[in-house]
Amino acid sequence: MKDTVFSPAFGNRPSCLVGRSDVVSAMLAGLEEPPGSRSRATLLLGQRGSGKTVLLWELADRARAKGFVVASPTIAIEDMLDRIVEKIQDDGERYIKEKTAHLTGGNIGALGFSAGLQFSRSTQESKSFHYKLSHLCDALAQQGKGVLVLIDEIQGNDPRVRQLVAAYQELVGKQADIALVMAGLPGAVSATLNDRVLTFLNRASKMSLEPLAPAETDAFFMKAFERLGLHVSSDLRRKAVKATCGSPYLLQLVGHNMVLYSAEDGTVDEDALESALESARNSFENDVCGTTLAALSDKDVCFLSAMSEDPYESRIADVAKRMGVTHDYAQKYRKRLIDSGIIEPARRGIVRFAVPYLADHLRKTSEIISDF
Secondary structure (H helix, E strand, O other): OOOOOOOOOOOOOOOOOOOOHHHHHHHHHHHHOOOOOHHHEEEEEOOOOOOHHHHHHHHHHHHHHOOOEEEEEEEOOOOHHHHHHHHHHHHHHHHOOHHHOOOOOOOHHHHOEEEOOEEOHHHHHHOOHHHHHHHHHHHHHOOOOOEEEEEEOOOOOOHHHHHHHHHHHHHHHOOOOEEEEEEEOHHHHHHHHOOHHHHHHHHOEEEEOOOOOHHHHHHHHHHHHHHHOOEOOHHHHHHHHHHHOOOHHHHHHHHHHHHHHOOOOOEOOHHHHHHHHHHHHHHHHHHHHHHHHHOOOHHHHHHHHHHOOOOOEEEHHHHHHHHOOOHHHHHHHHHHHHHOOOEEEEEOOEEEEOOOOHHHHHHHHHHHHHHO
């Protein structure tokens, strides 16, 4: 069968946004607030596979429909600031033509533009990002248009993010019609908030992407399977829902593999489901678990490996003993990993994994190493 519903790849936009309507609505409501409002700056926190990028693209489309000029999701890399300027220019050109450049009685060339929203060569080469962003906002405000900047995969202590936030803060002081949404891993967002230069961001709205509710995943699966012509019993469908662990990426992986392993007539039996779930888990462990561990220190991984010896929850005292360190020393890594969203407190003195299948992945890795 051909899969026309599921999109199991990072950054892919699925056919339907599952379980995130409240988050999108809250961010859109923030755009309705007056310029300078706290809700105009949002930090979106989520682990890999939680759907951050998809949410940013959905917000871009919805905000554009409301008349905002949008710098569509830009990854925080070397040319991020230049890309933001270019995206605002490209998206805003439809509102500003050469013939309207003098609508407010002034010559738009005085603001450094040569035509439309394109800067003159001297302005492009000599002026700062802050100058360009400010003048783009001014020009678009003359047409009654606000600006939304979307940033994906922010990194802690990133100088480009510092420049962007500093410019945004100054524009907020001028009551410019601008909004900012930045998404990243919990650890990167935490490091950004702890940056002494960016204390302004502590007043921004913060949204954590929680696991999808089983009922919402089940309802989506039911409709998706019907659309695809898959025949899945309610019991097997519930097993598929449980296997997603509330992860949007796992939802896509599980659904896609169920299509691949279905019989020619679209039937998914117990064996087909088990094959689909195993394939989905392997992909998730490779794409999410492996990548998550690769970004951690050796001691972080040691802490997690010690946790993986328990079936579900771990006592910090037991983890410290397995690591061969003091309780206070283990607490330092407990805090780091909680801040990174990789583990979560269950109750006093007890933690558990927050990333699906990470414990299983660590156990498998440990077995492979021990075999050598």
